[in-house]
Amino acid sequence: MREFFSGRRGRLFLAAVAVLTGIMIFSARSGGLQTLPEKLLSALLYPFQLLSQEVSDSFTEFAGVFFDARENYEENIRLREEITHLREQLIAYQSLENENERLREMLEIRQEDPQLQLTDAQVIARTPDNFQSFTIDRGSMDGISLYDPVMTADGLVGYIGELGSVTARVVTILSPECNVGAVSSDTGDSGNVTGDLTLSKDGLTRMELIARDAQLQSGSLLVTAGLSGSFPEGILIGTVKTVELEENGISLWATVEPSADISGATAVFVVTDYPGKDGEETDEPSGLQEESSIPAVGHGE
Amino acid sequence: MTLRGRKTLKWTLWLLLLLLLGGIQSSPAFPQLGGTRPMLLMAAGICAVLLETGVEAACGYAVFAGLLWDIVEGRLLGFYGLMMLLAAAIGCWLINNYLRVSMLNAVWMSGFGSICCGLICAEFYLFIWGYARGAVMAILAEIFWRGVYTALAAPVIYWLMKKIQSLSMGTVQSSLRLRASKMRPERKE
Numbered sequence: 001m002r003e004f005f006s007g008r009r010g011r012l013f014l015a016a017v018a019v020l021t022g023i024m025i026f027s028a029r030s031g032g033l034q035t036l037p038e039k040l041l042s043a044l045l046y047p048f049q050l051l052s053q054e055v056s057d058s059f060t061e062f063a064g065v066f067f068d069a070r071e072n073y074e075e076n077i078r079l080r081e082e083i084t085h086l087r088e089q090l091i092a093y094q095s096l097e098n099e100n101e102r103l104r105e106m107l108e109i110r111q112e113d114p115q116l117q118l119t120d121a122q123v124i125a126r127t128p129d130n131f132q133s134f135t136i137d138r139g140s141m142d143g144i145s146l147y148d149p150v151m152t153a154d155g156l157v158g159y160i161g162e163l164g165s166v167t168a169r170v171v172t173i174l175s176p177e178c179n180v181g182a183v184s185s186d187t188g189d190s191g192n193v194t195g196d197l198t199l200s201k202d203g204l205t206r207m208e209l210i211a212r213d214a215q216l217q218s219g220s221l222l223v224t225a226g227l228s229g230s231f232p233e234g235i236l237i238g239t240v241k242t243v244e245l246e247e248n249g250i251s252l253w254a255t256v257e258p259s260a261d262i263s264g265a266t267a268v269f270v271v272t273d274y275p276g277k278d279g280e281e282t283d284e285p286s287g288l289q290e291e292s293s294i295p296a297v298g299h300g301e
Numbered sequence: 302m303t304l305r306g307r308k309t310l311k312w313t314l315w316l317l318l319l320l321l322l323g324g325i326q327s328s329p330a331f332p333q334l335g336g337t338r339p340m341l342l343m344a345a346g347i348c349a350v351l352l353e354t355g356v357e358a359a360c361g362y363a364v365f366a367g368l369l370w371d372i373v374e375g376r377l378l379g380f381y382g383l384m385m386l387l388a389a390a391i392g393c394w395l396i397n398n399y400l401r402v403s404m405l406n407a408v409w410m411s412g413f414g415s416i417c418c419g420l421i422c423a424e425f426y427l428f429i430w431g432y433a434r435g436a437v438m439a440i441l442a443e444i445f446w447r448g449v450y451t452a453l454a455a456p457v458i459y460w461l462m463k464k465i466q467s468l469s470m471g472t473v474q475s476s477l478r479l480r481a482s483k484m485r486p487e488r489k490e
Contacts, residue, residue, distance in 0.1 A: 009356065009357070012357060013360075013386075013390060016360070016364065016386055017383065017386065020364070020379040020382045020383040020386060021379065021383070022379075023378055023379035023382070024377050024378065024379035024380060024383070027377050027378040027379060028377055035378065037368075037378060038372060038378050041368055041369060041371075041372045041378075042372055044320060045320060045323050045324065045369060045372055045373070048320045048321050048323060048324030049323075049324045049327060049328075050324075051321075051324055052321075052324035052325050052327070052328040053324075053328060053329060055328075056328040056329065056330035056331065057330065059330070060330045123329055124327075124329075125324075125327030125328070125329065125373065126327060126328070126329045126331075127327065127373070127374055127375050128326070128327075128337065128338040128374060128447075129374065129375070129426075130427070130440070130443075133375055134329070135327065135375075161375070162375060169375045176430070176432050196434075197427065197432050197433055197434065197436045197439075197440070198434070198435050198436045198439070201336075201436070201439060266329065
């Protein structure tokens with residue numbers, strides 16, 4: 001062994017180990033922003049990731065015609081029945097919508113926040129980790145920043161965990177790295193939504209630090225609290241499935257089913273700007289912000 | 302084509318293959334086995350160690366595969382690079398002393414290497430942070446299936462890399478002939 005390390009190959013080996021360790025330390029100190037070697041490698045890989053995505057999409061589409069024929073037929077029948085049912089509901093819905101609109105105006109609740117600035121992005125790579133992280137085809141050149149929230153039309157997906165020039169990696173709400181201050185839209189109970197390895201296997205996440213006397217129950221809808229400015233307020237996170245007492249006996253925790261299809265998402269929106277971003281003051285602080293108090297753990301709220 | 306030209310062609314094609322494998326490995330619709338994807342870049346690095354006679358070049362290729370793997374998996378840059386360097390060094394030592402170059406060796410080395418890397422990665426990214434509460438067996442099962450899947454994918458990569466090598470470098474005889482023709486003028490001197 002001593003002969004090996006005193007020889008040319010041994011010295012080369014040690015030099016390579018030292019260089020790689022140096023790269024690791026350099027990358028670890030970058031705080032989520034891609035370093036120059038990472039940017040170069042990402043740029044080199046980017047066209048091949050796009051190519052693979054295109055090929056796999058085409059193949060899936062082509063193969064789907066054959067493999068999903070039976071499923072499509074059954075779905076067709078089911079959808080026809082659903083259309084009939086929905087038509088009946090539509091008439092009732094329209095009158096309810098009118099009433100709802102009037103009530104919303106009365107209560108001055110925004111149906112949609114027009115102040116959110118969104119950038120659309122395609123999922124170009126899936127990270128083979130346990131938390132469904134993925135890479136999108138947008139980077140700092142497209143105006144997105146580190147820790148920008150990522151969502152779909154259905155709800156919150158996660159945040160930008162690593163930012164490159166043309167690509168970015170999204171850390172999902174299934175990951176323990178992600179911490180989102182959440183509040184129940186019906187009971188007003190608050191907590192911290194963060195990932196859990198066991199739950200992430202089933203596409204679920206966890207809400208913790210819920211007060212023991214909370215009224216949270218199965219079916220409650222959770223939205224972002226928007227406390228620290230890491231996430232905009234009022235974005236749908238998911239639905240509570242179960243509520244249980246923590247082992248310490250002083251607080252509750254809940255399993256949460258994300259409303260966004262995280263594992264199947266092919267296109268997402270990056271929220272590049274919103275009222276209260278990075279803790280800047282908003283004109284109209286909401287009641288939820290005043291009422292909620294959630295300790296911050298890691299990145300998030 | 303000169304020997305240097307052939308070598309350049311081989312390494313260019315091998316690097317392109319590596320980039321393509323990186324793209325395929327992270328492709329959203331890639332079929333999964335036991336909820337995992339194969340570590341194609343790991344298998345490519347191991348196959349290079351088996352097929353390339355120059356130890357330094359093989360290790361360099363494996364390290365580059367590891368760095369790409371870091372990018373694909375979103376790990377700390379250099380983490381898999383370092384592991385691939387160790388795997389390549391051990392692989393070279395085994396090939397030089399105990400094993401012969403064969404597809405079977407590529408299969409088990411890729412599978413075993415994938416399992417070892419998976420265990421080290423799980424230790425650094427899950428276990429020491431306490432993320433694996435009550436899910437140790439599930440993680441170990443996942444690492445096992447990833448190893449199996451990598452081993453299953455290894456023959457294809459080995460075949461492709463060997464094909465590239467034989468196409469670019471020609472047969473052993475033609476390589477030797479080229480080398481001999483290159484050495485002839487030196488002898489005259």
